[in-house]
Amino acid sequence: MDHLQKFTSQIRGRLVGILLVNNLLVFADWWVIEHFFHLQDYQVLIALGVATLLGLTLLPWVSAEYIAQPTKFIWQAVLHIAPDTANMAAPNLKNIHFGRELVTALVTHVYQLANVADNVEKLARTKRHDLKADFVANSLPLPLVVLDKDMNILFANEALLKYVGREAADTVGQNVYLVLDMLFSDQHTFDSWLERVRIGKVTATRTWTRVRLNLPDQKETRLFDLVGYYNKSNPEGFEVMLTIFDRTREYSQDEQAMGFVALAVHELRTPLTLLRGYIDVFEEELDGKLDPELTDFMRKMKASAQQLAAFMANVLNLARFENDQLVLKLREEKWAPLLESAVKDVQLRADVRGIKFDLKVDDNLPTVGADAVSVYEVVNNLLDNAIKYSKPNGVVQIRAHVNSDGSVETTVQDFGVGIPESAMGNLFDKFYRDYRNRTQVGGTGMGLYLAKAIVTAHGGNIWVQSKEGQGSTFGFTLKPFSQLGGGQKHDSPDIVRTAHGWIKNHSMYRR
Amino acid sequence: MAQVFTSPNPIGKKVLCMEDEHFISELYVRALNKAGYDVTVEVDGLQGLQLAQTDQFDIILLDLMIPSITGIEVLRRLRNPAITKQLRAKIIITTNLEQREDVRADIEKQADGYLVKAEITPRELVEFINSINV
Numbered sequence: 001m002d003h004l005q006k007f008t009s010q011i012r013g014r015l016v017g018i019l020l021v022n023n024l025l026v027f028a029d030w031w032v033i034e035h036f037f038h039l040q041d042y043q044v045l046i047a048l049g050v051a052t053l054l055g056l057t058l059l060p061w062v063s064a065e066y067i068a069q070p071t072k073f074i075w076q077a078v079l080h081i082a083p084d085t086a087n088m089a090a091p092n093l094k095n096i097h098f099g100r101e102l103v104t105a106l107v108t109h110v111y112q113l114a115n116v117a118d119n120v121e122k123l124a125r126t127k128r129h130d131l132k133a134d135f136v137a138n139s140l141p142l143p144l145v146v147l148d149k150d151m152n153i154l155f156a157n158e159a160l161l162k163y164v165g166r167e168a169a170d171t172v173g174q175n176v177y178l179v180l181d182m183l184f185s186d187q188h189t190f191d192s193w194l195e196r197v198r199i200g201k202v203t204a205t206r207t208w209t210r211v212r213l214n215l216p217d218q219k220e221t222r223l224f225d226l227v228g229y230y231n232k233s234n235p236e237g238f239e240v241m242l243t244i245f246d247r248t249r250e251y252s253q254d255e256q257a258m259g260f261v262a263l264a265v266h267e268l269r270t271p272l273t274l275l276r277g278y279i280d281v282f283e284e285e286l287d288g289k290l291d292p293e294l295t296d297f298m299r300k301m302k303a304s305a306q307q308l309a310a311f312m313a314n315v316l317n318l319a320r321f322e323n324d325q326l327v328l329k330l331r332e333e334k335w336a337p338l339l340e341s342a343v344k345d346v347q348l349r350a351d352v353r354g355i356k357f358d359l360k361v362d363d364n365l366p367t368v369g370a371d372a373v374s375v376y377e378v379v380n381n382l383l384d385n386a387i388k389y390s391k392p393n394g395v396v397q398i399r400a401h402v403n404s405d406g407s408v409e410t411t412v413q414d415f416g417v418g419i420p421e422s423a424m425g426n427l428f429d430k431f432y433r434d435y436r437n438r439t440q441v442g443g444t445g446m447g448l449y450l451a452k453a454i455v456t457a458h459g460g461n462i463w464v465q466s467k468e469g470q471g472s473t474f475g476f477t478l479k480p481f482s483q484l485g486g487g488q489k490h491d492s493p494d495i496v497r498t499a500h501g502w503i504k505n506h507s508m509y510r511r
Numbered sequence: 512m513a514q515v516f517t518s519p520n521p522i523g524k525k526v527l528c529m530e531d532e533h534f535i536s537e538l539y540v541r542a543l544n545k546a547g548y549d550v551t552v553e554v555d556g557l558q559g560l561q562l563a564q565t566d567q568f569d570i571i572l573l574d575l576m577i578p579s580i581t582g583i584e585v586l587r588r589l590r591n592p593a594i595t596k597q598l599r600a601k602i603i604i605t606t607n608l609e610q611r612e613d614v615r616a617d618i619e620k621q622a623d624g625y626l627v628k629a630e631i632t633p634r635e636l637v638e639f640i641n642s643i644n645v
Contacts, residue, residue: 262609266576269607269629270532277538280632309630316609325611 003102010099011067018063022055070099077107081114143244148237151176155238163222163244165215176242182226183212190228194240197230204230210251223251261319265312272312276305296352303352306345310380314446317377318430321453328371328457332481335368335408336361339400342379349384354393357383361400368408369484374454378462379410381447382474386414389472407460407477415471419464427464428452451476459484513553513562516540522547526640527568529559529585530605531577535628539572542633546641556580563589568600570640573622575606582606583618590621601643605636 029051033044076091096103137144143160145153156171156179164171164179171179182190190208197204206228213222225245231238279302290298320326343359350357386396397413419427431445448462455462455476466472526543530536531554540550551568553559557579563571571589575582582604589598603624610618619625623643626636 265609266607269627270535273607273628274534274538276629276632277535280634281538281541284634312629 003105007070007099007102014063014066014098018059022059025055026051066098070096070103073103074106074110077110081110143246145176145180145242146238147176147240147242149239151240153179154236160244163246164213180242181214183214184208185210185212190226190242193228194230198232201230202232204228210247221248221252222246223248258319258323258325261315265316268312272305272308276302276309279305299348300352303349307349307384310384313377314381314450317374317450317454318446321450326374326453326457328374328454330369330371330458330481330484332367333370333372335365335370335400335410335478338370338372338375339379339398339410342376343383343398345376346380346383346387350387350396353387353390355387355390356393356395357398358395359398362402365400365402365408366406366480366482368478369481370458370478371454375458375478378451378454378476379412381451382412382476385447385474386412386416386472389418390414390416403477406480406483408480409475409477411473411475413471413473418468418470419466419472420468424464424466428462513551513558516544516550516552518544518547518549520547521549524548524569525567526550526570526572527559527563527600528552528572529556529577529582530554530572530574532574538633539636542637543640546637548637548640554578556582556585560585560588563598563600566596566599571600571602572605572636573602575604575608575618586618586621603640603643 026048029048030044033039033047039047073091073093073096076088079088080090082088091107093100093104093107137155137157138159140157141159143163144155144157145160146155148154153172153174153176156168161168161171166179184190185208188208193204193206208226208228211224211226213224215222224247227243227245229241229243231240279298283298283302286298317326339361340359343357347357383396383398390396394415398410399413400408400410403409428448428451429445430449452462455478459479460477462474462476464472464474524547526548528536528539528543528550530539530552533554536552536554540552543550548570551562553562554577556577559573559577560580562568563585573582573585577585586602586604589602601623602621603626604618604622605626605628607628615625624639626639631639
């Protein structure tokens with residue numbers, strides 16, 4: 001009210017001023033006529049009347065401009081925020097000289113009111129008045145969330161709030177990635193899908209399986225299938241609807257299976273450690289003291305223990321691969337020493353069967369992008385097969401060279417029993433074994449399946465050529481390091497790949 | 512209680528072997544003693560941790576599944592500067608436990624070596640220790 005009182009007294013002061021000026025004008029008018037013109041009384045009256053009329057026209061015009069100025073500024077502010085006259089400029093409050101405080105206060109209030117109205121409108125928009133739709137969405141036993149174009153949650157049903165353990169107040173309006181921290185099983189994430197459908201699609205639907213949700217407390221992991229629905233121009237601003245089908249129990253049974261394999265491997269490894277330890281001691285202590293037959297038995301025992309260790313590595317890798325946990329770190333490696341050391345480690349197994357290795361590596365090989373541990377398993381499996389299917393005292397040829405496309409090809413050739421035509425198509429399938437060989441040689445059908453998975457994850461190919469009775473050649477390629485990853489490899493020394501592992505939905509971090 | 516096995520031909524290097532499987536520690540002690548290392552064997556995690564903190568060892572062999580506190584916890588505490596000063600010893604994980612890749616990577620980052628016991632012989636363990644203990 002202070003501003004108003006000040007304004008009133010400002011008007012009062014100005015009105016007094018105007019009246020004073022008016023009266024002075026009339027008085028001066030009379031004085032001038034009386035002293036200089038010596039007019040008749042009626043002439044004086046006419047002159048005074050003219051002067052008064054002039055005053056009545058000019059003074060209200062000037063003073064009205066003056067007194068109405070504050071109202072003009074307030075009017076301008078109202079028009080500025082009104083929806084129909086949105087292109088009106090905002091009032092420039094620096095130009096006010098009269099009633100400045102009152103105008104400033106009033107204009108501020110006008111803008112505050114506009115803000116309040118805006119918020120009320122926004123709230124009304126997010127609050128859905130369709131009670132039937134509300135009832136249906138909230139009664140739906142599946143978690144459901146609706147997003148706007150900025151990935152903010154417009155609506156989350158009760159099942160979703162329960163699923164993620166949040167209140168509606170700290171869910172609605174939040175970015176979806178803060179509420180649902182999802183991990184997808186491959187690079188086809190929700191985010192990459194949305195990016196794609198936003199270009200040129202009006203509506204779209206997609207399903208993802210085995211999506212993983214990390215809850216903030218890290219205690220629990222949820223696994224589910226996700227269905228997304230996209231709508232480009234929904235009038236309510238709903239761009240995406242996501243529905244969750246929980247599969248935690250089903251999918252975590254697979255994970256438990258991995259846990260079981262890990263436990264079994266641990267239990268098997270302890271006696272194996274001891275077995276290899278004691279063989280080591282015997283080998284050391286009895287060297288040169290045993291007759292040739294016993295020495296041969298000792299070596300066979302050692303080779304068998306090695307074989308068991310290799311088999312367990314296969315079991316573990318298979319479990320890892322099947323559970324999306326086989327992670328490869330591709331580093332720049334020189335291929336010759338890697339291949340030589342893998343061959344050397346299988347040497348004993350070849351020796352005890354009288355098989356000779358013939359290894360030739362070309363000099364001009366480029367460095368390859370390889371996960372040394374995994375590629376070692378590939379070589380190990382191929383050599384193991386070659387030994388198993390060779391005739392006694394046979395030769396296994398191992399060659400490495402550069403292909404015309406720049407990749408490094410390694411071949412393992414045996415001159416053993418060969419593979420029948422009918423079996424060629426299934427060789428790299430899981431648990432596949434040629435029925436005719438089942439009784440002659442041991443094996444589980446894991447090795448080639450794994451070798452293929454590992455080589456493929458490296459970006460290479462694996463192949464086989466064989467003729468029954470003449471032997472088989474297995475080959476695989478590795479990409480030269482220079483062809484891998486593009487700019488990626490300059491950022492970090494490792495290029496991390498998953499055989500089919502979890503890929504983070506990165507969009508939130510791109511913002 | 513920790514047991515100490517001195518080498519007949521000592522080279523003046525001490526190994527702390529935290530291992531609860533007696534047969535395995537027996538084999539490791541034998542190979543290490545032969546190579547000149549004095550070996551202290553401790554089966555309990557907490558007591559092993561206390562021994563490690565005396566900082567008299569050059570090498571610590573640490574099994575991950577040991578009684579009282581796990582090897583992972585022992586490693587974490589030995590690598591925590593707030594709990595222990597920088598340790599002289601090289602820490603080598605010796606385990607048959609299978610980890611998730613990320614857990615293993617995390618352990619490997621903190622240790623000086625990570626060996627799967629089933630994949631090496633005692634003599635290969637000694638070779639490995641010789642190679643890192645310069």
